[in-house]
Amino acid sequence: MKARSPVALAGLLALGVVAAAAEEPAPPREPTRRPGRIAVGPFYVTARLYVESLGFDSNVFQTATQRQADFVAAGGPGLEIVLPARPLTVSAEGRLHSLYFVRSRGQRRMGGTVRGRLEWGAGRVRASLEEVYEQRFERLGYELDARVLRETRTTRGQVQLRLGRWRVQTTVAGERFRLPDAHTYLGTDLRRTLSRNSRRLAGELRLRLSAKTSVLVGGDRLDPRFIFASQRDFTSTRAYGGLVLDSETRLAGRVRGGAVRSAQIEGSERQATWYADVDLTWHFGPRTRARARLGRDLLLSAFDVAGGLPALLQTEQRGRIERDVTPLLDLGLWAARVGLTTRGAVTLDQPQAGTQRSRRADTLWQVGAELGFRPRDGLRVALNGGITSRRSSFADLGIEGLLLGVAVTFVP
Numbered sequence: 001m002k003a004r005s006p007v008a009l010a011g012l013l014a015l016g017v018v019a020a021a022a023e024e025p026a027p028p029r030e031p032t033r034r035p036g037r038i039a040v041g042p043f044y045v046t047a048r049l050y051v052e053s054l055g056f057d058s059n060v061f062q063t064a065t066q067r068q069a070d071f072v073a074a075g076g077p078g079l080e081i082v083l084p085a086r087p088l089t090v091s092a093e094g095r096l097h098s099l100y101f102v103r104s105r106g107q108r109r110m111g112g113t114v115r116g117r118l119e120w121g122a123g124r125v126r127a128s129l130e131e132v133y134e135q136r137f138e139r140l141g142y143e144l145d146a147r148v149l150r151e152t153r154t155t156r157g158q159v160q161l162r163l164g165r166w167r168v169q170t171t172v173a174g175e176r177f178r179l180p181d182a183h184t185y186l187g188t189d190l191r192r193t194l195s196r197n198s199r200r201l202a203g204e205l206r207l208r209l210s211a212k213t214s215v216l217v218g219g220d221r222l223d224p225r226f227i228f229a230s231q232r233d234f235t236s237t238r239a240y241g242g243l244v245l246d247s248e249t250r251l252a253g254r255v256r257g258g259a260v261r262s263a264q265i266e267g268s269e270r271q272a273t274w275y276a277d278v279d280l281t282w283h284f285g286p287r288t289r290a291r292a293r294l295g296r297d298l299l300l301s302a303f304d305v306a307g308g309l310p311a312l313l314q315t316e317q318r319g320r321i322e323r324d325v326t327p328l329l330d331l332g333l334w335a336a337r338v339g340l341t342t343r344g345a346v347t348l349d350q351p352q353a354g355t356q357r358s359r360r361a362d363t364l365w366q367v368g369a370e371l372g373f374r375p376r377d378g379l380r381v382a383l384n385g386g387i388t389s390r391r392s393s394f395a396d397l398g399i400e401g402l403l404l405g406v407a408v409t410f411v412p
Contacts, residue, residue, distance in 0.1 A: 035082040044082045051075040055405020062145035071102045089119040109137035126160040165208040173200045187349030192228040214244040233265040253280035269309035293318040306344030315339040332370040350396035364390040382407040
């Protein structure tokens with residue numbers, strides 16, 4: 001029998017979902033909420049202003065030596081338009097992103113995001129289709145210290161069915177990831193190693209045990225295909241089970257754990273490990289809460305790894321305590337530890353230590369604090385500061401840095 005593609009399988013599942021829903025009575029109607037700030041005829045319009053950072057960075061390029069300090073500002077305006085025409089909702093959103101450094105002229109960039117979305121909901125069925133185009137100049141995760149210009153175009157479809165205490169959800173997505181400019185980092189051509197087309201198929205089954213507790217099982221499959229380096233092509237499969245807690249007074253969040261396996265397409269290289277995604281919040285009262293996050297997953301490495309499989313194991317532990325000091329003032333303290341490990345050796349051309357070939361193993365620590373102020377509805381101003389320290393098996397990748405700044409979010 002001919003194997004069906006992930007898109008075809010998702011389509012069959014979606015048809016089954018709709019057919020099953022037709023036999024079920026509709027759930028109680030949920031109370032409607034206003035889809036935007038300002039009503040203009042049949043449309044709702046929401047304008048936003050983001051100031052992601054405005055402050056001082058003591059290590060702009062995250063280097064171990066010859067560190068450069070600078071003042072930085074990042075953010076921009078955003079606009080969302082929603083047309084509710086039940087059972088269909090149409091929305092469009094645009095956002096500009098500007099990154100400005102006073103001294104580091106080469107780090108100044110303009111970018112933005114454009115998003116279009118269709119949502120359909122009738123009875124027990126919910127479906128959505130989304131198209132997103134984004135251009136950003138930023139660091140791509142903890143593995144790379146340099147900022148690069150990247151373009152991403154994503155198409156995502158999702159179908160969700162509720163049957164009593166059961167919920168089934170399937171997602172199909174395609175992503176086009178590009179580095180439009182040539183960029184060599186520590187001897188590696190990032191345009192060659194990162195530009196790719198990817199497909200993702202995911203499914204999840206959830207059972208509600210009580211008003212605040214649900215159990216789930218799920219999995220996904222990711223198929224990246226690299227444009228300039230087909231030998232890096234691989235597949236990644238993940239399966240997990242978990243628990244979801246929903247409470248505004250005690251413990252809330254999710255716990256997921258399972259296994260993840262990556263396999264090279266043009267070779268025999270394999271890597272498998274256990275997977276974890278834990279995000280929990282404990283409410284000590286109406287004004288104080290603590291949040292803990294644990295993560296472990298196989299990610300894509302930007303470098304050529306010995307053996308051919310470009311896999312990177314990332315572990316993450318984060319903790320944060322927040323308290324609403326007054327109705328207008330809140331305080332947050334946080335700390336994090338992130339670990340990066342490659343299975344095989346990578347070769348890096350370091351500016352100070354020269355060429356080194358070895359297995360990469362990094363440990364990064366971060367601590368920080370944030371003081372938030374909400375002078376009016378829709379406006380939040382946050383003063384934040386953080387210290388970053390990293391130790392690495394590569395001599396030039398050990399860093400120290402201090403970041404002080406202001407973040408502003410305004411919804412008029």
